[in-house]
Amino acid sequence: MVTKNKILKIGIVCYPSVGGSGIVATGLGSELARLGHKVHFISYDPPFALDTDQKNIFFHKVVFNSYELFKYPDYTLPLAVKIVDVNTKYKLDILHVHYAVPHATAALLAKDISISQKTPFPNIITTLHGTDITLLGRDKTLMPAIKFSIESSCGVTAVSQSLKNDTIKVLKTKKDITVIHNFYNPKKITKTKNTVRKNLGIKEDDFVVIHLSNMRKVKRIPDLLEIMSKVKGNKKIKLLMLAGGDSDQYLSIIKKLGIEKQVILKKNILDIENYINAADIGMYTSGEESFGMGILETMSYGKPVLATRAGGIVEFMQSGKTGYLFKVGDTNSFAKMLLELSEDLNLVKKLGANAQNIARNGFSGEKIVEKYVEYYKKIINYK
Numbered sequence: 001m002v003t004k005n006k007i008l009k010i011g012i013v014c015y016p017s018v019g020g021s022g023i024v025a026t027g028l029g030s031e032l033a034r035l036g037h038k039v040h041f042i043s044y045d046p047p048f049a050l051d052t053d054q055k056n057i058f059f060h061k062v063v064f065n066s067y068e069l070f071k072y073p074d075y076t077l078p079l080a081v082k083i084v085d086v087n088t089k090y091k092l093d094i095l096h097v098h099y100a101v102p103h104a105t106a107a108l109l110a111k112d113i114s115i116s117q118k119t120p121f122p123n124i125i126t127t128l129h130g131t132d133i134t135l136l137g138r139d140k141t142l143m144p145a146i147k148f149s150i151e152s153s154c155g156v157t158a159v160s161q162s163l164k165n166d167t168i169k170v171l172k173t174k175k176d177i178t179v180i181h182n183f184y185n186p187k188k189i190t191k192t193k194n195t196v197r198k199n200l201g202i203k204e205d206d207f208v209v210i211h212l213s214n215m216r217k218v219k220r221i222p223d224l225l226e227i228m229s230k231v232k233g234n235k236k237i238k239l240l241m242l243a244g245g246d247s248d249q250y251l252s253i254i255k256k257l258g259i260e261k262q263v264i265l266k267k268n269i270l271d272i273e274n275y276i277n278a279a280d281i282g283m284y285t286s287g288e289e290s291f292g293m294g295i296l297e298t299m300s301y302g303k304p305v306l307a308t309r310a311g312g313i314v315e316f317m318q319s320g321k322t323g324y325l326f327k328v329g330d331t332n333s334f335a336k337m338l339l340e341l342s343e344d345l346n347l348v349k350k351l352g353a354n355a356q357n358i359a360r361n362g363f364s365g366e367k368i369v370e371k372y373v374e375y376y377k378k379i380i381n382y383k
């Protein structure tokens, strides 16, 4: 039995790149370490936001070779072997994998290898983040592996009720899935609003709309740009895009719409807090979103958001209170509200305060990490 205050040894497997699932896994590991748990990250690179000098944090690199014999390099096998090694050495209490494939699949293989070596293996918890279900889960070449990996995990969590519903629908699974929402711990602002604006060539009285994402198709960036072209009569409205992925593909659309002067594109920005702080509102046009970390981050710094009523967004955004929600693709309504807000800074302030309140009180690290720890302990006691 695991007692209430037991310090756990937790393995975390995640993608290290700039992306929602990596951000959540890194934030979770960091909070767990702060609470005194020993946290072992296993990935091909240190997660970009991870402070490897933090007490109780350990990083184990998965090294993989591309042999001439193999046409495609494989990550699943070296990851499985690395998990076996880390567990043999540190005797983990729990292995928490973020993203079903190949992480949960590799964890299951590691379990079988360890058992064959007579080494006890921890319970595996898989957290579903969205695209592993809504995009990959629908792909027939992967679906059986995803379903198997999820159903063979000891525990499964999803980052929203919407994702839980999608998982049951797409995979037709009866597996028990616990919803634990994402969280965000705001960082300290280190550059003033005016400094950031000045560096970007934005005027003090411009109305700045911020958008943070990896710019993938599912984010519907052309909709975002179309909205900007609909408000381009108001030269004070500027769109600041912080791109964590390929954004060059949109340059031609920006040019075609004649909004070059209204759109500022920045790539791979790490101190997002300074940029969000310098903006007035956030805008997100995704077609699907299991949660929407960028929206929560924007709200955390007291900025209201205009977003689509997609997936899990409605679980923390309230239309009329923290910003406004619209049908996917309804660029006219987005543009109308954007113009209205640009003329009503008191309303922007009021909505922003509500947004910050909900983000900081309902979706803080403290609150959500406690739920994960409870869940870990519940799963371990099931042994």
Ligand code: GMT
Residues within 6 Å of the ligand: 019, 020, 021, 022, 024, 128, 129, 130, 131, 132, 134, 159, 182, 214, 216, 218, 288, 289, 290, 291, 292, 293, 294
């Ligand atoms: O949205 C992306 O393209 C990245 C993706 C990921 O796997 O990191 O994000 C997913 O996980 C995030 C963290 O849980 C969620 O906030 C995003 O909503 C989710 N993306 C989608 O569902 C499209």
